[in-house]
Amino acid sequence: MTDASHPVTQRAIEGFTRSYLRTIGASIRDEGHRWHIQLPSHVELDFLEKAEFDLLLEVDETETGEDELALSPDSRFARQLLSEVADQFPVGTITVTTEQVEGDYSYPDWILESDAQVESANFVPYYDRTALFVLVDIGVETVSEYQRDFLEAVTVDTNSLEVLPNLTTTVSDIMFDPIEEPIEPAPEDGSSEVSIESIEKSLKDAQEVALEAVEDSLQQTREEATRAAEVEFEEYRELQEQQLDDVQDEISSLTDRIQELARDIDEVTEQQERVELLQRRNELQSEQESLESERDQLLEEKQNGYREKRSKIFRRHSLEVSTVPVTTTVVTYERGELDIRLQQRNHSESIRVPYAVGEGVTGSVSCENCGEQLNEVNSIRLTTEAFGCGSCQ
Amino acid sequence: MGKQDLVDIDISHDDPDDIIEADSSGVSDFSFHRQTVVANRVLAGQPDTELRSLSHVDEEQVKLLEHQVDTAYRALFEMDGKALLADEVGLGKTIEVGMILKEMHYRETDDSVLILTPAQLAKQWQAEMQEKFGLEFVCNYDNEFTGFDAHDHIIASIDTAKSDRYRHTVLAREWDVLVLDEAHYVKNEETDRYDLIDKMTYDYAFFLTATPIQNELTDLYNIVSLLRPGLFGSRDTFRHYVVNRNQETVVNRDELQNRLGQVMIRNRREDADIDFTDRIIDTRTFEPSVAEMDLYNSVSDYVREAYSQDQGQKLVLMLLQKEVVSSPAALEQTIRMQLEDRNELTHRDELRTILDKIEAIDTVTKQERLFDIVEEAREHVDMGRVIVFTQFRPTQREVIKTLDEQEYTTHAFHGGHSSQEKEDIVERFEEEGGVLVSTDSMSEGRNLQFSNIMVNYDLPWNPMRVEQRIGRIHRIGQKREVYIFNMGLKNTIEEYVLDRLYHKIDLFQQTVGELSTILSRLEDSGQSFEDEIFDRLVDADSEVDLENDFDAMAVDLEEQKELAQKVQNFNTGVFEGFDLGTDDD
Numbered sequence: 001m002t003d004a005s006h007p008v009t010q011r012a013i014e015g016f017t018r019s020y021l022r023t024i025g026a027s028i029r030d031e032g033h034r035w036h037i038q039l040p041s042h043v044e045l046d047f048l049e050k051a052e053f054d055l056l057l058e059v060d061e062t063e064t065g066e067d068e069l070a071l072s073p074d075s076r077f078a079r080q081l082l083s084e085v086a087d088q089f090p091v092g093t094i095t096v097t098t099e100q101v102e103g104d105y106s107y108p109d110w111i112l113e114s115d116a117q118v119e120s121a122n123f124v125p126y127y128d129r130t131a132l133f134v135l136v137d138i139g140v141e142t143v144s145e146y147q148r149d150f151l152e153a154v155t156v157d158t159n160s161l162e163v164l165p166n167l168t169t170t171v172s173d174i175m176f177d178p179i180e181e182p183i184e185p186a187p188e189d190g191s192s193e194v195s196i197e198s199i200e201k202s203l204k205d206a207q208e209v210a211l212e213a214v215e216d217s218l219q220q221t222r223e224e225a226t227r228a229a230e231v232e233f234e235e236y237r238e239l240q241e242q243q244l245d246d247v248q249d250e251i252s253s254l255t256d257r258i259q260e261l262a263r264d265i266d267e268v269t270e271q272q273e274r275v276e277l278l279q280r281r282n283e284l285q286s287e288q289e290s291l292e293s294e295r296d297q298l299l300e301e302k303q304n305g306y307r308e309k310r311s312k313i314f315r316r317h318s319l320e321v322s323t324v325p326v327t328t329t330v331v332t333y334e335r336g337e338l339d340i341r342l343q344q345r346n347h348s349e350s351i352r353v354p355y356a357v358g359e360g361v362t363g364s365v366s367c368e369n370c371g372e373q374l375n376e377v378n379s380i381r382l383t384t385e386a387f388g389c390g391s392c393q
Numbered sequence: 394m395g396k397q398d399l400v401d402i403d404i405s406h407d408d409p410d411d412i413i414e415a416d417s418s419g420v421s422d423f424s425f426h427r428q429t430v431v432a433n434r435v436l437a438g439q440p441d442t443e444l445r446s447l448s449h450v451d452e453e454q455v456k457l458l459e460h461q462v463d464t465a466y467r468a469l470f471e472m473d474g475k476a477l478l479a480d481e482v483g484l485g486k487t488i489e490v491g492m493i494l495k496e497m498h499y500r501e502t503d504d505s506v507l508i509l510t511p512a513q514l515a516k517q518w519q520a521e522m523q524e525k526f527g528l529e530f531v532c533n534y535d536n537e538f539t540g541f542d543a544h545d546h547i548i549a550s551i552d553t554a555k556s557d558r559y560r561h562t563v564l565a566r567e568w569d570v571l572v573l574d575e576a577h578y579v580k581n582e583e584t585d586r587y588d589l590i591d592k593m594t595y596d597y598a599f600f601l602t603a604t605p606i607q608n609e610l611t612d613l614y615n616i617v618s619l620l621r622p623g624l625f626g627s628r629d630t631f632r633h634y635v636v637n638r639n640q641e642t643v644v645n646r647d648e649l650q651n652r653l654g655q656v657m658i659r660n661r662r663e664d665a666d667i668d669f670t671d672r673i674i675d676t677r678t679f680e681p682s683v684a685e686m687d688l689y690n691s692v693s694d695y696v697r698e699a700y701s702q703d704q705g706q707k708l709v710l711m712l713l714q715k716e717v718v719s720s721p722a723a724l725e726q727t728i729r730m731q732l733e734d735r736n737e738l739t740h741r742d743e744l745r746t747i748l749d750k751i752e753a754i755d756t757v758t759k760q761e762r763l764f765d766i767v768e769e770a771r772e773h774v775d776m777g778r779v780i781v782f783t784q785f786r787p788t789q790r791e792v793i794k795t796l797d798e799q800e801y802t803t804h805a806f807h808g809g810h811s812s813q814e815k816e817d818i819v820e821r822f823e824e825e826g827g828v829l830v831s832t833d834s835m836s837e838g839r840n841l842q843f844s845n846i847m848v849n850y851d852l853p854w855n856p857m858r859v860e861q862r863i864g865r866i867h868r869i870g871q872k873r874e875v876y877i878f879n880m881g882l883k884n885t886i887e888e889y890v891l892d893r894l895y896h897k898i899d900l901f902q903q904t905v906g907e908l909s910t911i912l913s914r915l916e917d918s919g920q921s922f923e924d925e926i927f928d929r930l931v932d933a934d935s936e937v938d939l940e941n942d943f944d945a946m947a948v949d950l951e952e953q954k955e956l957a958q959k960v961q962n963f964n965t966g967v968f969e970g971f972d973l974g975t976d977d978d
Contacts, residue, residue: 012435020428060501074500085432091415092426135433142400151437175427196413207406218402226399227626234627318401325409327430 010058013078017055017071020085033057035071047080086326094133095332096170096358098123105338106166106360108353110389114379119341119348123355126336130194131157131164132202133171133329136210140218141320142225150217152210155331158198161205162362170358171331194330207323222319229317233310240306244298247291254288333357344382351380351387367392444469444492446499455525457492460660461485465492467658474597475620477576477657479968482603482961484660487518490572490599491526497597498528503569505545506530507595510574512550517857518574519548542566551578555589568595576600579619580612590619604957604964605657610636610643613653621656643967659968670871672863674901676879677766678888679758685721688750689885692717692724693930695743700931711854711927716785718887719851720759720792721751723785759850759880760795766878767801767828770846776826777802778844782862783851784833792830792850802827808834833858841865845873850880852890854923856900863901877901886930889943894926897947898954 018035021028024043029036035055044051048069055071056064064070069077105121138150155168211218261281268274301309338355341348354362365374370392374380378390415421421429444466450457461484468476468489478486490508497503508530510518515532522528531538533549541547541554541562551573554563571593573579579587598620606612614631617624625631635649643649681689696710709731716723728744728751763781771777783789786807796803804822806815806829822829823843833853835841847866853859867875879901881887895901925946933939 012438016428016431016435019431023424023428082432082436085428086436087411087429088432089415089421089425089429090412092421092423092430094423135430137433137437149437151433175430200409200413203409203412204406211404211406222399222402224623228623229400230626230630231623234629314400318403321402321404322407323405324407325412326433327426328409328412329426329430 010072013071013073014057017078017081020081033059045081046084048077090327091330092327093330093332094171094174096167096174097334098125098357105355107340108361108365108374109376110365110374110379111340111342113376114344114381116342116344116380116382119343121341122339123334123357124336124339125334125357127334128332129157129159129335129356131155131167131331131333132194132199132206133168133331134203134206134210134325135327136207136323137326138210138214138321138323140221142221142228143317148221150210150214151326152213154206154209154213156202156205156209158194158202158330161202163205163209164356164359167331167333167356167359171329175329199328203325203328206325211321211323218319218321225317225319226314229314232317233306233313236309236313237306240298240301244295244302247295247298251288251291251295254284254291258284258288331358333359335362342380342382347382347384349382349387444496446495447492449499450492450495450526455488455491457488458485458665460665461489461492464489464658464660465496468493468599469496472656472658474570475599475656477600477602477605477617477620479602479605479657479659479964480665481660481662481965484662484665486601486603487521487574488525490601491522491528493599494522494528494570494572495526497570502597503546505566505568506547506570506572507541507554507563507568508548508572508574509551509554509590510548511578512552514574514857515548515550517861522548551586551589555585560589563589564592564594566594568593569597571595571598573598573600576602576616577604577607577612580605580607580615582615587615587619604960606964606967607960610967617653617656624652624656669867671874672867672902673874673876674879675876676881676891676896677762678881678883678891679762681758681882681885682754682756684750684754685758685882686884688721688724688747688754689717689882691743691747691750693886695740695747697931698743699740707927710931711923714886714927714930715851715854716788718882718885719783719785720757720788721754722787722791725751726787757791758882760792762880763792763796763848763850764799766846766848767796771801774846777828778822778826779828779846779848780835780841780844780866781828781830781848781850782833782835783830784853785851786832788850789830789832796828796830804829806831806835808832833862835862835865842868842871845871846876846878848878848880852879852881852887852895854890854926856895856898856922859895859900886926889939890926893940893943893947894950898950 018028021037021039025040026043027038033056035057037053037055039045039051041051050067052067054068055077056068057071059070059072061070061075069075071078105123107118107121111118133153133155136152136154138152140148140150153168153172155164155171156162157164258281261277261284265274265277265281268277334357336355337352338361339350339352341350353365356362366372367374367378367380367387367389369386369388372378372389372391374389381388381390444462447457447462460480464478464480468474468478478489480486480489494503494506497506508518508522515534519530519532522530528546530546530548531544533547533553538544538547541549541559542565553559571590573590579590581587582591600616600620602616605616611628611632614625614628625635635643635645692713696714699706700710709727712727713724716727725748728747732741732744732748767777767779770779781792783792789805789807793803793805802825804818804825804827806818810818818829819841829841829844844866847862849859849862853862863875863877879891881891929939929942929946933942
């Protein structure tokens with residue numbers, strides 16, 4: 001689980017563009033801030049009709065002439081090229097061997113944290129395994145925040161579905177540097193045939209794992225969205241209560257006017273006038289009733305804490321999260337044992353541990369002496385007799 | 394926030410149809426596949442988080458410090474262009490905003506920018522943006538300013554913007570960028586200032602203040618809510634959750650820090666590694682000659698009398714009062730212009746009498762005593778470099794003439810020169826040494842660190858001007874002690890301003906930036922410094938009255954200074970232990 005996004009710097013854009021154009025066989029004549037590009041006859045870019053053009057570095061789009069294109073993080077050429085290439089070759093393969101990681105073994109914490117020194121190490125391969133290195137795009141959408149995307153890299157063994165975080169880093173290092181030329185992977189020997197079912201299963205797992213990796217950010221976004229919902233609800237509540245006050249005021253003003261009318265009705269002697277006043281009182285009474293019903297409704301809503309509105313607002317602010325794998329690389333890697341010779345003071349001993357190239361020591365290792373599990377805190381120790389650990393010595 | 398209170402989260406795992414399809418139709422060659430992986434990676438990245446305009450900033454004009462670059466970067470890229478810049482005083486918040494605006498200009502996201510400042514800082518902002526970053530702004534005090542709908546890059550006083558005359562045009566526009574200096578001005582949600590900012594429409598906003606909290610923690614709530622509505626939830630939630638009852642302490646400190654960190658950057662002096670050299674102040678007051686004193690008294694009487702008859706002449710009368718202590722030559726020029734003016738209210742006889750008194754002066758005391766300083770400099774300082782500041786061109790001419798007669802190397806610098814000429818003058822001064830006599834048009838961006846001696850031949854009544862003069866040589870990068878000589882005539886307004894006001898508030902020893910805090914407090918209480926001085930001068934019935942009046946003003950100033958200091962200390966206390974600034978790693 002690694003954040004796979006890369007800052008879109010001028011250097012990154014230049015590195016990617018140069019590398020891609022070379023891959024498709026284009027010629028690049030580098031004249032400092034101007035690259036003259038000529039595409040091979042059989043290749044064309046979907047978004048560009050030209051086969052020959054100049055890329056101008058770090059200039060404004062508006063400053064380019066005919067057959068000139070700006071190459072900068074914001075330039076149209078860069079965005080179009082990235083978008084085109086992003087969909088082109090989503091599936092690939094890579095083989096990770098001991099030669100590729102240059103014999104640079106990855107030792108576990110229970111050795112690194114111990115007083116013992118590694119004298120030598122030798123990897124004994126037993127069999128090849130396959131894993132999927134997957135880039136998973138995670139989109140998060142809310143009404144109060146902008147749509148946000150994460151890109152996570154995850155590697156999952158196709159057979160055991162074991163997540164291999166160190167192998168993710170290894171593959172990333174081999175593949176990812178957009179500026180440097182990559183180390184060429186070992187030639188494909190066809191041993192990495194993986195069934196569609198296996199791939200599907202591994203991809204599903206990778207999606208789950210990627211989602212777990214961004215859990216903290218999701219939680220933060222969720223809290224922010226909740227706060228936005230609370231503010232909206234609070235505004236609604238204040239408005240309703242204001243309205244309730246207003247209605248209450250109107251009712252009391254109507255009550256006053258009705259009482260005044262009642263007095264007038266008692267005092268008036270002329271029939272016609274009396275009828276008019278009675279009619280007026282009826283109108284006001286019906287207005288009062290309507291307001292009272294409005295008030296009752298408002299009061300009821302207030303008493304139940306505006307539950308319905310609250311849940312409506314909260315529903316509207318809910319988060320929609322979707323994950324989708326965008327690329328997958330079938331990684332063939334070797335598993336076997338690593339024979340490590342350790343030395344402490346004048347003693348030296350060998351130990352064999354299960355090991356996967358690119359990933360390191362797999363599974364847990366226990367102390368030969370006491371059976372306690374070895375880890376960062378409980379590291380290995382060498383005595384005159386045999387291996388031990390922090391717990392048993 | 395409990396889990397049960399949170400909004401729902403709806404998760405879907407989309408089927409990777411494209412991948413399955415692509416896999417069925419065959420895997421790609423590694424070198425091609427790698428390009429797709431990298432393309433996805435770059436596409437998912439934050440769109441270019443480099444300060445691309447940095448290389449276009451002229452390092453001769455502005456030396457960018459690490460914390461300033463970091464702040465500009467974080468405000469733009471990590472806070473999505475809405476940030477409260479709350480550095481402690483003197484760390485260069487204006488520079489940080491300059492960098493931000495320069496970057497936005499480079500990226501063409503600054504079609505309309507409004508900078509709102511306290512009135513007395515507006516022109517300074519304008520000069521700094523132009524000289525340090527090459528950014529042109531129109532200021533509401535410029536003659537060419539015709540309204541908030543007529544220009545795209547405006548610096549204005551917040552009170553002008555909120556006035557009935559302009560408010561509707563300010564609100565009618567959709568601004569790309571709003572900068573609000575001294576943002577604690579909007580701490581109170583019941584004021585017109587707050588209402589203006591609350592109703593404005595803008596995409597990006599940068600608020601500046603060294604003291605986000607003036608009185609109580611809800612000040613912070615109000616300011617932050619303008620930038621990021623909802624960050625702290627409702628006012629009641631904030632009160633309930635963060636503030637304890639007596640308002641003086643913070644509860645749930647981590648949570649507050651966590652949320653504030655999303656919008657606020659505060660650099661501390663102790664972390665910013667800024668080291669100013671010492672300032673040595675040498676104030677020299679001289680007994681004026683009998684003729685000079687006679688002239689001074691006549692002018693003062695005239696000013697008092699004329700003002701009592703016609704207050705409309707305030708500006709010119711203020712000018713006369715300033716000129717009489719600068720030089721007879723400066724005074725003479727204005728008197729002659731007054732005489733040529735056909736105004737019925739001109740008191741011709743009195744003005745002619747003043748002219749006669751100017752004629753009667755043989756020796757100008759200040760000019761004579763200036764030799765002492767430049768001579769000392771010639772003996773002790775590299776190439777005898779001295780910068781003499783005066784407010785008036787005729788004084789400048791006279792000073793240069795006298796120095797030339799004594800065969801000193803001199804250079805004149807004033808607003809009448811073109812930019813190129815100004816460059817050349819400073820360059821020659823650096824190469825040849827001698828005395829540079831400058832008017833106050835020597836502005837903010839000009840770098841004169843190669844010199845460390847400055848003379849205030851006369852003193853502006855606006856303390857900001859004095860600070861700007863000192864800032865020409867006493868700035869980041871100055872490696873030597875800085876000597877500031879103040880020249881004043883005894884028993885004149887100069888002595889009052891120098892002794893009773895400027896020395897009382899330690900003007901000459903202020904930490905950079907402190908003064909603007911004091912002055913904005915003063916302005917907030919509705920007073921203008923120059924008017925205050927002038928009013929006291931013309932209203933006093935006797936010398937004793939005058940002294941008492943200036944003492945009272947000094948007390949006011951001291952109070953403002955103490956209040957500003959208290960507020961600063963309070964903020965330091967509240968934010969102590971908050972990690973809102975530069976990361977150490």
